[in-house]
Amino acid sequence: MRDILHRTWGLVVKEILLLSRDRLLLGFVLLGPLLELLLMGGLTGGGVQNLPLAVVDLDRTRFSRELVTRLDQTDELFVKTYADSVAQAREWMQSGQISVIVVVPPSYGEALTAPQQSAEVQVVADGSNHVVSTVAIATTEDVAAEIVQDLAARQAVASGGPVELRFVARFNEFLDDRPHAITAMLGLIVYQVTLIIASQSFTRERELGTLEQLRVTPLGRLELIAGKALPTLLIGLVDCLLMTGVIVVWFDIPVRGSMLLLLLMTIPFVLAQIGWGTLISLVSRTQQQALLFVFALAMLEVAMSGFMVPAGDMPGVMRVLSTVSSVQHYLVIVRGVMLRGAGVKSLWLSGLALGGIALTLSALAWLRLRLGLDTNSLRRRLQVLWRNYQDSRHERKARRGADKTGGRGGKKPKLTREPAYADVRVEIGD
Amino acid sequence: MSVRRFISILLKEYRHILREPRTLWMVFLSPAFVLVALSAIFTSGSSRIDLALWDQDRTPLSRQFAGTLSSDADFSIGHVSDYEEIEGLLVERRIDAAVIIPPGFADTVQRGDTASVQVILDGVDTLIAGQATGSLLGHAAHFGLALSRQLSLPSVPLQIHPRSAYLPNEAERDSMIPGLVPIVFSLPVIAAALALARERETGSLEALIATPVRGLEFLGGKLIAYVSAALGGLLPVWLVATVLFGIPLRGSPVLLVALAADFLLASVGMALFIGNLVRSQQAATVIALFVFFVPGFFLAGLIDPIDTTDLASTIFSYALPSTHFVTICRALFLKGATLTEIWQPALALLVLSAVWLGLGALTFRKRMH
Numbered sequence: 001m002r003d004i005l006h007r008t009w010g011l012v013v014k015e016i017l018l019l020s021r022d023r024l025l026l027g028f029v030l031l032g033p034l035l036e037l038l039l040m041g042g043l044t045g046g047g048v049q050n051l052p053l054a055v056v057d058l059d060r061t062r063f064s065r066e067l068v069t070r071l072d073q074t075d076e077l078f079v080k081t082y083a084d085s086v087a088q089a090r091e092w093m094q095s096g097q098i099s100v101i102v103v104v105p106p107s108y109g110e111a112l113t114a115p116q117q118s119a120e121v122q123v124v125a126d127g128s129n130h131v132v133s134t135v136a137i138a139t140t141e142d143v144a145a146e147i148v149q150d151l152a153a154r155q156a157v158a159s160g161g162p163v164e165l166r167f168v169a170r171f172n173e174f175l176d177d178r179p180h181a182i183t184a185m186l187g188l189i190v191y192q193v194t195l196i197i198a199s200q201s202f203t204r205e206r207e208l209g210t211l212e213q214l215r216v217t218p219l220g221r222l223e224l225i226a227g228k229a230l231p232t233l234l235i236g237l238v239d240c241l242l243m244t245g246v247i248v249v250w251f252d253i254p255v256r257g258s259m260l261l262l263l264l265m266t267i268p269f270v271l272a273q274i275g276w277g278t279l280i281s282l283v284s285r286t287q288q289q290a291l292l293f294v295f296a297l298a299m300l301e302v303a304m305s306g307f308m309v310p311a312g313d314m315p316g317v318m319r320v321l322s323t324v325s326s327v328q329h330y331l332v333i334v335r336g337v338m339l340r341g342a343g344v345k346s347l348w349l350s351g352l353a354l355g356g357i358a359l360t361l362s363a364l365a366w367l368r369l370r371l372g373l374d375t376n377s378l379r380r381r382l383q384v385l386w387r388n389y390q391d392s393r394h395e396r397k398a399r400r401g402a403d404k405t406g407g408r409g410g411k412k413p414k415l416t417r418e419p420a421y422a423d424v425r426v427e428i429g430d
Numbered sequence: 431m432s433v434r435r436f437i438s439i440l441l442k443e444y445r446h447i448l449r450e451p452r453t454l455w456m457v458f459l460s461p462a463f464v465l466v467a468l469s470a471i472f473t474s475g476s477s478r479i480d481l482a483l484w485d486q487d488r489t490p491l492s493r494q495f496a497g498t499l500s501s502d503a504d505f506s507i508g509h510v511s512d513y514e515e516i517e518g519l520l521v522e523r524r525i526d527a528a529v530i531i532p533p534g535f536a537d538t539v540q541r542g543d544t545a546s547v548q549v550i551l552d553g554v555d556t557l558i559a560g561q562a563t564g565s566l567l568g569h570a571a572h573f574g575l576a577l578s579r580q581l582s583l584p585s586v587p588l589q590i591h592p593r594s595a596y597l598p599n600e601a602e603r604d605s606m607i608p609g610l611v612p613i614v615f616s617l618p619v620i621a622a623a624l625a626l627a628r629e630r631e632t633g634s635l636e637a638l639i640a641t642p643v644r645g646l647e648f649l650g651g652k653l654i655a656y657v658s659a660a661l662g663g664l665l666p667v668w669l670v671a672t673v674l675f676g677i678p679l680r681g682s683p684v685l686l687v688a689l690a691a692d693f694l695l696a697s698v699g700m701a702l703f704i705g706n707l708v709r710s711q712q713a714a715t716v717i718a719l720f721v722f723f724v725p726g727f728f729l730a731g732l733i734d735p736i737d738t739t740d741l742a743s744t745i746f747s748y749a750l751p752s753t754h755f756v757t758i759c760r761a762l763f764l765k766g767a768t769l770t771e772i773w774q775p776a777l778a779l780l781v782l783s784a785v786w787l788g789l790g791a792l793t794f795r796k797r798m799h
Contacts, residue, residue: 200711
């Protein structure tokens, strides 16, 4: 046992030394996440604001002006210009100068106040950006609801009064966009850093030829994986802690739940990335290939993470697939702990899922390592197994043939058996 | 600058890309593959809002109010009966909002007073919270009006007819797919940064130093090899968008190819610049992902439009080639724009490619450290 610890420790020290020699990489691994979080957190999260609006006012009454003023007063929209015709406004939208067109029909004021009529306002939003059009439409609907509410209040008769909605936003009183975006960044940054470092571990050694040397050391398979995994785990945890500090101090978003829980849940998350990374680095021949695998995987995981589309809104197949996306579970945990103050009681399922993913991937990585470090060896082993199988069939057939002819005749099959496995094997223990 | 040496470097790079099926696949086909993966998450329908309803009043009128909410197909409503349950559901993300009809709701309304209905929103995802607010406000206003005009026909005095231009069925997917095109091309671009860092790390750059190949020829060969390979990948991407997802390219294909080439020149220029700065492929990977990956989603205007009121945000966003290409792809695919309508982002790309290529060429040194 002490030997195992000793050997693993040696590998950990070597990995850390290697990392500390590449100053640029070390800086990027430790400070990059902070810088990126500061930069992106500061730059985004304003949400959708001040969408340029063109008004086609065909009514020109006090009512239509009131509508326009109310639209202009919202945070989301601002009246950039007036157009004489819809066609003109459409041209501006085509070249991207405006995002929304509001068309107030003639006799809008009349229809609004007449009891049996209804005024119809047309809103055309630039659908080439879905978020823009959703926000623009929701905002005009809010404004319309306000106007109707006021109207109802003015017209209120004795028989009934209007219903008023009182909104309370939990977890985020002022409906600030930043917490949502910043927690996603925290998850994605921890994800990319740990996955990259893990994925380059074996490939780099192979490309530089030092893998051969590692293979002749007494390091066992598990020790090899553990020694490679520990520094990455350390980096992941340190990054998570540093970034949480920045989020709390700089962005003033308090951690409502337990920080310890978040760090504990980060462990299986990083382990899952190490599992993926080790697997990738075991099947790629060059670091370039490893990166390409990482990138394809990262795209899939980010897609399924619920960061662009909530997991519940995805089409069936992707919703099922998203349950094996570790990023998705991690984002649920990060947002749960930091923003909702959730405890183990409501997060245990996500934690369990992360643990399951990490365990499965580590098992796969261990199995892959068992098959030998060379990417070709899997194919070679299968070939050898196949040949052995065919040989034994020939042998049996030949023997049967020999039995039938009473021990005479029946050509003996030519046996070309190779040694089943010629690689230097890495074994655990002494 | 010798054309022969340039071509021999170009051929060498092509051989690097071609000889490994995995690299070839990743450089040439991965954009289409990633596009399929990223696009598959978007449904063509609108998103549903999960609502918890607590009717404390239990009168015909409160049920009528609940009825107007449940008639909306966008709401999926569950009934609850205390605050703790609501709090639990909110913490576990099972609902987006809770509507609480107070006791005495019907009495208050019939007395002619204003009844307050409480709505508790999950404030974490502000986009969903905003959607929920908008639809709930609309229902409440219409309900109130229907009551105040009790005997007359409850016609709605103000109706909004929303329409998304360029998107007849308002499908989120249709607007996202063209916007994702720049991101899916990050892979071949990063591959170029790695190709450079790899020569340095494995020492083959040292061997090249001994040859008469000049720095610019070497860099140019790498650049053209990766840009052209990635440009070839545009065809599968275009096929995926039009055939698989049914989004026709309304603009000119020639313009798309030309601007894509411009975008790739700028991005690969940026990647080569990164490749010049670093010593190991690992570092190149980390930096390239920091520059291309997360900002591609957050800063390039893919989801939230660029906040032009903030100077720093504007500068950073516009320094990224993807920002301009997102605008271009959306305009070309969805709006059918012509060059006169998108000359601004096109020009910006041209300037960016000149700047990044220039920086790449200036920082490149044909020697070891």
